[in-house]
Amino acid sequence: MPCTVTVGGFFGDEGKGKVIAYLAKNDNISIAVRGGVGPNAGHTFVYGGKTHKVRMLPSAVLNLPTKLLIGAGVLIDTEILLDEVKTFAAHNRTLVDRQCGIIEKAHIEKDQGTYLKNRIGTTGSGTGPANADRALRTLRLAKDVHDLSQYIEDVSNSINHALDKNESILVEGTQGTFLSLFHGIYPYVTSRDVCASSICSDVGIGPKRVEEVLVIFKAYVTRVGEGPLDNEVNKEEVGRLGWAEFGSVTGRQRRASPFDMQLAKKAISLNSATQLAVTKLDVLFPESAGVRKFEKLPTESKKFIENIEAETGLKVSLVGTGADVDDIIDRRAMK
Ligand code: IMP
Ligand code: MG
Secondary structure (H helix, E strand, O other), X not given: OOEEEEEEOOOOOOOHHHHHHHHHHHOOOOEEEEOOOOOOOOEEEEEOOEEEEEOOOOOXXXXXXXXXXXXXXXXXXXXXXXXXXXXXXXXXXXXXXXXXXXXXXXXXXXXXXHHHHHHHOOOOOOHHHHHHHHHHOOOOEHHHOXXXXXXXXXXXXXXXXXXXXXXXXXXEOOOOHHHOOOOXXXXXXXXXXXXXXXXXXXXXXXXXXXXXXXXXXXXXXXXOOOOOOOOOEOHHHHHHHOOOOEOOOOOOEOEEEEOOHHHHHHHHHHHOOOEEEEEOHHHHOHHHOOOOOHHHOOHHHHHHHHHHHHHHOOOEEEEEOOOEOOOEEEOHHHX
């Protein structure tokens, strides 16, 4: 699979970080490249009992041979990026496109305003106001930031050259389909489109370069911030079901609802999915926790996955059964 794009199928927080960390480790990925909005996304993965989080670097960060790139469409918070580069000792593997936009203090302050913070419920990370300045063509770019000079690269060029050599590239989308500025539930959306085509554009590849579009769902739906959520379950019930989650960027409790097949179908069509992943199956079916072979899943949990396949006509090729990067059923060989 030389080029795979991964995107979230619901409202973000589908467990993309874990799936990407697994693929990087398992598939001999030479380049992981991040698209999407910017540090408003927090991707989490657990490896060897330790929880890691990235807001700027690709989630492949623990896989040492993998180069870590950030595409031109992504906004950079310089402080957060440099901090992550240090934490993961990624100095020699990190490359940032020269045209990435830069989030300044003033953007973060603007993102705390009543409309954005309270009415929309943004993450407050400054991404919306920075993208507004980008549209106005006043935003500073990465090539003009001294502290980033050692990481600057033409990312689109690097990826296209690597693909010419048939190297494996993993393109990491952030947020989720229904947070798209174009296709989500406006105005309760993020500041850009975040569907697969935009993620490709962020990193500078055309649609013909992509072999697989992996759309990632969670076994139930969550969303943070304001906006509609069909069949929303009340907070008490969320706790009882074991669905309580807290935002990795803001710490806010996520709202939740059961798996939504209609939304899933819409996400599949918006992204032209070629395969699916479903994470956190163990939260719905505790007996499936830690299972790594599909045949070993209890009947109900197997039926849940098979029903998604029957309804969508696509293979659920990866199934998450626990927090650890390796708690996954990889069914790709069965294609
Ligand atoms: P913003 O992207 O910070 O402007 O926030 C706009 C909306 O998108 C809010 O509802 C946020 O909670 C949501 N959002 C943005 N990024 C993420 C993410 O990575 N995961 C989940 N929700 C997100
Ligand atoms: Mg997240």
